[in-house]
Amino acid sequence: MGSLEGKHIVLGITGGIAAYKSAVLLRLLIKRGAEVQVVMTPSAKEFITPVTLSALSGKPVVSEFFTANTGEWHSHVDLGLWADLMIVAPATASTLGKMANGIADNMLVTTYLSAKEHVMVAPAMDLDMYASPSTRRNLATLAADGVEIIEAAEGELASHLVGKGRMAEPEEIVERAERFFSRRQDMVGMKVAITVGPTYEKIDPVRFIGNYSSGKMGFALAEECVSRGAEVIAVTGPVAAYPSDSRINIVKVESALEMNEEALKAFRTADIGIFAAAVADYRPETYSDHKIKREGKDEMIIRLVKNPDISSNVSEEKKEGSILVGFALETDDALDNAHKKLEKKNLDMIVLNSLEDKGAGFRTDTNKVTVIARDGFKKAFPLKYKREVAADIVDIILEQQKKIKIK
Numbered sequence: 001m002g003s004l005e006g007k008h009i010v011l012g013i014t015g016g017i018a019a020y021k022s023a024v025l026l027r028l029l030i031k032r033g034a035e036v037q038v039v040m041t042p043s044a045k046e047f048i049t050p051v052t053l054s055a056l057s058g059k060p061v062v063s064e065f066f067t068a069n070t071g072e073w074h075s076h077v078d079l080g081l082w083a084d085l086m087i088v089a090p091a092t093a094s095t096l097g098k099m100a101n102g103i104a105d106n107m108l109v110t111t112y113l114s115a116k117e118h119v120m121v122a123p124a125m126d127l128d129m130y131a132s133p134s135t136r137r138n139l140a141t142l143a144a145d146g147v148e149i150i151e152a153a154e155g156e157l158a159s160h161l162v163g164k165g166r167m168a169e170p171e172e173i174v175e176r177a178e179r180f181f182s183r184r185q186d187m188v189g190m191k192v193a194i195t196v197g198p199t200y201e202k203i204d205p206v207r208f209i210g211n212y213s214s215g216k217m218g219f220a221l222a223e224e225c226v227s228r229g230a231e232v233i234a235v236t237g238p239v240a241a242y243p244s245d246s247r248i249n250i251v252k253v254e255s256a257l258e259m260n261e262e263a264l265k266a267f268r269t270a271d272i273g274i275f276a277a278a279v280a281d282y283r284p285e286t287y288s289d290h291k292i293k294r295e296g297k298d299e300m301i302i303r304l305v306k307n308p309d310i311s312s313n314v315s316e317e318k319k320e321g322s323i324l325v326g327f328a329l330e331t332d333d334a335l336d337n338a339h340k341k342l343e344k345k346n347l348d349m350i351v352l353n354s355l356e357d358k359g360a361g362f363r364t365d366t367n368k369v370t371v372i373a374r375d376g377f378k379k380a381f382p383l384k385y386k387r388e389v390a391a392d393i394v395d396i397i398l399e400q401q402k403k404i405k406i407k
């Protein structure tokens with residue numbers, strides 16, 4: 001049986017030179033047993049004919065909202081419901097922009113907007129277009145919306161310039177599709193608890209001590225786990241944006257003390273606990289219930305007292321067989337310090353991100369991490385979107401969990 005046997009895949013093809021590779025991609029998907037419906041944008045037909053694609057897929061290609069001579073209406077809603085996966089390859093800058101902004105002026109984008117399941121895009125364009133702020137912004141928006149980005153590769157482009165912008169090879173795209181289906185429901189029956197975001201430590205009714213954590217990495221992990229079938233509870237400090245997936249149970253807190261209390265409850269029954277929050281290590285010793293006035297004060301001293309270490313507290317009450325994962329953000333002797341934290345906090349794994357890496361850490365859509373585990377495991381990943389980083393981290397958690405169970 002093929003690895004994609006019985007899977008319904010919508011293959012969206014847009015107008016770029018790389019569209020010729022879509023025929024190979026289509027063949028590979030079909031060979032692995034998938035049922036594929038091709039949806040083309042009008043301009044894609046300038047690059048590859050619908051005849052080739054319908055012959056390969058064994059289905060008429062859909063491109064317009066209706067067939068001109070018969071008036072037959074093509075329902076993008078039905079297609080969106082039918083698809084277990086939608087792959088847009090190649091995805092031009094223009095289609096990415098339309099997808100990111102909901103400009104539904106063709107069958108491909110309307111199908112995307114109706115797609116209920118996972119969507120992947122494999123961009124292809126010239127290097128300057130690929131690097132342009134607008135494309136970067138659209139890709140970041142799509143990634144935040146849960147779309148999987150199969151980054152373009154380096155190489156010679158249609159313009160004969162050499163750089164990043166070549167569509168990923170069909171084999172790689174097929175591999176991603178296989179990976180998506182194989183791990184799609186590998187967390188059914190598992191309970192995951194995650195701490196997310198910053199904590200705010202009140203000074204007076206209008207002021208607090210906080211940090212730049214956006215909660216994006218924690219929520220990417222929550223979304224990844226929930227999409228793989230886990231039951232997820234996220235104990236979340238104040239953030240600007242919450243995930244749209246209503247399957248994630250969110251418990252809102254503000255201070256480290258509140259987070260500690262809620263985390264202790266949430267993590268008690270969890271099979272997997274992840275500490276992704278940037279907890280303030282200290283809080284003001286006293287809270288003024290009146291706004292502190294500046295009159296008559298040349299300086300201001302706020303005495304801080306230590307907050308509880310949530311990860312250590314939780315690990316003391318660790319459920320048998322559960323796995324606890326911390327994050328560490330280090331500026332010096334990163335690996336050494338991460339190993340020390342693993343021991344001190346009695347965790348099973350640490351995800352290390354360094355602030356020195358551009359695009360990694362706070363307030364970004366991307367992250368570059370190294371994961372270490374108690375048994376000496378260590379793996380460094382390149383810079384990726386946070387959702388992809390989340391998938392990598394979850395893969396390792398599940399591997400580690402198996403090892404713990406075997407012991």
Ligand code: CTP
Binds near residue numbers: 279280281308312
């Ligand atoms: N953490 C926690 N409670 C705290 C502080 C940290 O649960 N009060 C968790 C974080 O969520 C993270 C891990 O511990 O998963 C490491 O956080 P980090 O700030 O790097 O470590 P600290 O223990 O605060 O050490 P330091 O700031 O001195 O490096």
